[in-house]
Amino acid sequence: MSAPILHAHCPNPSVGTLNNLLGSLLQTLITAQCAISAKENWPEDYGDLALEKGLEAYDFVVVGAGSAGSVVASRLSENRNWKVLVLEAGGDPPQESEMPSIYSYGMFTNFNWHYYTEPQTSACYAARDRSCYWPRGKMVGGTGGINGMLFLRGNRRDYDSWLAKGNVGWGWNDVLPYFRKAVTPVGNSTNPMGHVVLNDFNFYYDDLLNLICNASAALGVPRVQRIGDEGAAIGCTRAPGTVENGK
Incomplete structure (x- = not known):
């Protein structure tokens, strides 16, 4: 099937071939846009069924499908x-939430509680x-769908x-093994650990990063090579993100 002929406002007309090619290109782009957040990527909605049948049929009810609730339900x-x-x-997240x-x-x-x-x-x-302003996500994925996906471990202190x-088991040395277990750092694909893939956003602005970190150092903020196991309280570095293939 040929693409629709587009009557562009050009000084010289097309015999049809170029219009068809352009129409095919536009259709391909539209299809690719829909695939960014395809319906099959998200779970089915059982809300009406739960209202009709009640909650007694379930062993567990998790309130909130954010970063924590989704993982709890999955486990x-x-x-x-x-x-x-x-x-x-909220409902399924918008297409923009897939692009940090x-x-x-x-x-x-x-998609935000405002x-x-x-x-x-x-x-x-x-x-x-x-x-x-304290944005919180109102969608499947919660606030993880409206943030920049930066990966920062908590403060050791x-x-x-x-x-x-008195909270035994919640010290830094106690939680660190689980932080490590959750992620698969870039370059470690042969020995993956968790489902969270760390990447560096393909950050190419090293000169800008060095400028900022050098200025920070002049104010007493140390340069941190990578966000690792040290649990540093403060520092200047390139923060990795939980991003894979740009999503």
Whole structure:
């Protein structure tokens, strides 16, 4: 089937061949756009069935399909004898959520809860009443669908402070093995660990990075080569992202 003839406003007409080629190109681009976030990538919606039958049929009900809820539900469902239901207020994420480089376009949309913090004393000076905008995702994937996918491990001091308060098993040395287990760093494909793939966003602005880190060093902020196991509290470096093939 030939592509539709496009009547472009050009000073010289086409005999049809170029119009057909252009139409085919546009159709290919539209198809590729739909494939960015294809329907089959996301789970079926059992909301109506749950409302009709009730929740008693399920062994576990996970509220929220964000980064944590989705993983909890996935791990529970590994037991084939358990029925797991995930409840999420939002729907499937938009196409933009699959592309970290344009994540900011999902901020002020219906895929966001549009939270604001309480007035701050040392931050958000440019915001009204110093109340920080605190976007939280309202979709399958939660806030993981509207952030830049930067990978940052927690601060060692936070975990150790939890341990000091009596939370046994939550010190830095306790949680670090699970951080390691969750990810497969770039260049380690022959010995993969977890489902989270780390990449460097194909960052080519080394001169800019060095300029920023050198300026930071002048202010006493150390240069960190990579975000690793040290749990550094502060430093300047290139942060990896949980991105694979640009998605």
